Amino acid sequence: MSGLAEFDWLAFRVALRSAAFNDGRSQAEMAADAAVTVSDFSRLMGGHHLSVPKVIAVCDWMDRDLRSFYRAPPDVGKSRACSSGNVKHSLVKHEVRA
Numbered sequence: 001m002s003g004l005a006e007f008d009w010l011a012f013r014v015a016l017r018s019a020a021f022n023d024g025r026s027q028a029e030m031a032a033d034a035a036v037t038v039s040d041f042s043r044l045m046g047g048h049h050l051s052v053p054k055v056i057a058v059c060d061w062m063d064r065d066l067r068s069f070y071r072a073p074p075d076v077g078k079s080r081a082c083s084s085g086n087v088k089h090s091l092v093k094h095e096v097r098a
Helices: 009-023 027-034 038-045 052-062
Strands: none
Touching: 009 027, 009 038, 009 052, 027 038, 027 052, 038 052
16 A cells, blocks of 8 residues: 555456456446446456546446545544645835835
């Protein structure tokens, strides 16, 4: 794990291949039901990374929550938002010319 939030593509691929095997229909039929192209469905079955909307559509088709494939980063403590600006302003008197 890299210490960052991740999507578990391997688990997604395993779940998709299992769902497709259990479904038993052609990839074209399953892709149509999932509202993705056959090419996209095939790519996902092969472990390729595709766009979030396509992954969500396939998760919906599998009746799986997208977040079930989300891997949160390790808890390294709460991050605090910066409450002050990063730019230091000095008091400068500007001369006004008439």
